Structures are given as structure tokens and as C-alpha cells.
Amino acid sequence: MVIKKGQRLSPATEYKKGMVSPNKGKIGIYHHTPEQRAKCGNSGEKHPLFGKKRTEEERKNIAAGNKGKQAGAKNPIYKIPPEKEALESYFQNHSLMETADFFKASRQLTSKWFKKYGIPIIRKPKLSKTRSGSISKALIGMPKSETHKQNISIGRIGKYTGKDCPAWIDGRSFLPYCPKFNEELKRRVRDRDNHTCQLCGKSEKENWRRLDCHHVHYDKENCQPDLIALCWLCNVQVNHNRNYYESLFMNILNDRCLLFWTAKK
Numbered sequence: 001m002v003i004k005k006g007q008r009l010s011p012a013t014e015y016k017k018g019m020v021s022p023n024k025g026k027i028g029i030y031h032h033t034p035e036q037r038a039k040c041g042n043s044g045e046k047h048p049l050f051g052k053k054r055t056e057e058e059r060k061n062i063a064a065g066n067k068g069k070q071a072g073a074k075n076p077i078y079k080i081p082p083e084k085e086a087l088e089s090y091f092q093n094h095s096l097m098e099t100a101d102f103f104k105a106s107r108q109l110t111s112k113w114f115k116k117y118g119i120p121i122i123r124k125p126k127l128s129k130t131r132s133g134s135i136s137k138a139l140i141g142m143p144k145s146e147t148h149k150q151n152i153s154i155g156r157i158g159k160y161t162g163k164d165c166p167a168w169i170d171g172r173s174f175l176p177y178c179p180k181f182n183e184e185l186k187r188r189v190r191d192r193d194n195h196t197c198q199l200c201g202k203s204e205k206e207n208w209r210r211l212d213c214h215h216v217h218y219d220k221e222n223c224q225p226d227l228i229a230l231c232w233l234c235n236v237q238v239n240h241n242r243n244y245y246e247s248l249f250m251n252i253l254n255d256r257c258l259l260f261w262t263a264k265k
Contacts, residue, residue, distance in 0.1 A: 079105055084117040096121060180223045186213045193229035198252055200234055207231040216249040218242060225258050 045051075054062075068074075081087075082103055091099045091114075100110040114121055144152075162168065190211050195204040197211060204211050212235040216226045228249050230238065238245040253259050 079109065081113045081116070084119070087113060087117065088119050091119070175220055177220045178223045181213075181220070185223060185227070186210075189213045189227045190229050192258070196229070197231040197234055198228050198249070199230055199238070202231045202234075214238060214249075216246055216253070218246070225253060228253065 087099070087103070090102055094102070096110060097107055100107045103110065105113075111121070113119075160166070190204070190213070193211070195211060196202070197207070209232065211229040212232055213227050214230045214235050215222065216228055219226065250259075
């Protein structure tokens with residue numbers, strides 16, 4: 001039996017973790033060899049019910065005859081439930097899974113005990129913002145597996161789009177760009193800025209793609225000289241605290257004499 005990481009088994013299947021069944025490789029009464037089956041008088045085609053199906057009336061009679069024979073304590077896998085006080089007391093400081101492990105029962109059976117005694121299964125409250133914040137800080141810098149990254153991406157689908165996005169203002173991202181804002185203009189801006197991000201100094205090679213052309217005044221209809229080359233990460237960063245970055249980039253363009261009133265004639 002293959003046991004996955006983190007998988008929990010019921011006490012009845014704990015032996016499958018590593019113990020070998022004493023009957024492994026042996027032939028029992030329910031596992032006859034072909035030779036033994038041939039010696040049986042009522043096996044195969046010789047059996048009176050071979051190729052036949054029981055009628056509905058026969059099935060009901062068999063079910064009625066077996067009713068109550070293996071119910072409750074007569075069932076070979078029946079487990080006596082613990083006292084209500086003991087079950088309720090242990091569950092106050094432990095989860096449902098921990099309670100099931102303590103009483104050596106499956107989670108489904110433990111849930112039936114709770115339902116039988118009328119004990120509500122109350123989920124533990126969510127962590128406070130202070131506690132969750134400290135956990136988030138402790139996880140900073142820790143590598144995430146590919147499966148973890150995929151689960152995060154799936155969980156965020158449709159949650160941070162449109163008005164739910166933190167960078168949402170008034171839908172201006174859907175407005176069209178200026179007709180002059182074409183590939184030729186972008187190429188001239190990148191050449192002018194020496195294919196280097198004007199905020200962090202990252203080269204286009206380090207950016208793994210062409211640099212973005214950012215509108216300094218965040219106005220799509222204003223193209224020149226309201227443009228500056230940024231890497232993709234800085235282009236995302238400057239969408240926050242816009243007044244600060246607008247002033248910063250204007251000073252950079254002014255120092256480089258790239259504005260109309262500072263351009264060299």
C-alpha cells in the first residue's frame with residue numbers, strides 16, 4: 001500500500017504502514033488453487049446457481065434473515081463509543097482529527113458520536129491580524145513549491161480584477177492610448193534612456209524583456225516628453241504613491257534637459 005505524505009489512516013489499517021500480513025503468500029480457504037477448485041463438487045458449472053440470478057423475493061428474504069445479526073455490538077468491527085463528558089472535554093482543546101486519533105477511531109465515526117450526543121462541532125476561530133501578520137513575516141523569503149504556487153494562483157482567480165484590484169482608480173486603464181504611442185516612439189525612448197531602467201538601473205538584459213515606457217503624469221493621451229523607460233517590476237511599483245514618483249521622474253527628465261523648457265536648442 002502506497003501512503004502519501006500527510007495521509008492519515010484509521011486504526012484498522014495501521015498495519016499497512018509496514019507490517020507484513022502473516023498470511024501473505026499462503027492460500028486460505030477463500031483462495032483455492034485450480035486443482036482444489038476442481039475437487040470441489042459444487043464449484044463452477046456444477047453449482048446449482050451457476051448462471052442464474054436471484055429473484056427480488058429471494059433477495060428480500062435473505063436480507064430479512066440477516067437483519068440485526070451484525071448490527072451494533074454484534075458487528076465484528078463495532079467500537080464502543082466513549083462517554084459524552086470525556087469526548088466533549090477532550091474536544092475543547094483539540095481538533096476533530098486529534099480527537100479521533102485519541103479515541104482510536106476514524107473521523108467519520110467520531111462525527112457520528114458527536115451527532116449522537118448532540119455535541120456541536122465548532123470550528124476554531126480564525127487567527128487575529130496580529131498573529132497572521134507575524135506568521136506572514138516569518139514566511140518571507142522561504143521558497144514555495146510549484147504546487148503551492150499553483151494553489152495560490154488558483155485561489156486568486158477572479159478576486160483581484162476590476163474594482164476589486166488594489167490599484168483600481170476609475171477604470172482609466174481601459175482608455176485608449178495616444179495614436180503617437182507606437183512601437184517607433186517606444187524604441188526612441190528606450191534608446192534615449194540607454195535601455196536602462198531609470199529607477200533601479202536594471203538593464204534590458206537583466207529585465208529579460210524590453211523595457212516598459214511609463215507615462216510620467218499617468219496620462220495616456222500625453223506622449224512626449226511624458227515618457228520614461230522602466231523595468232516591468234518598477235512599472236508596477238510606481239502605480240502606488242503616484243505624486244512622489246511623478247515628481248521624481250520630472251526631476252530626472254529636467255536634470256537631463258529632456259523637457260521642453262530645458263531642451264538644448
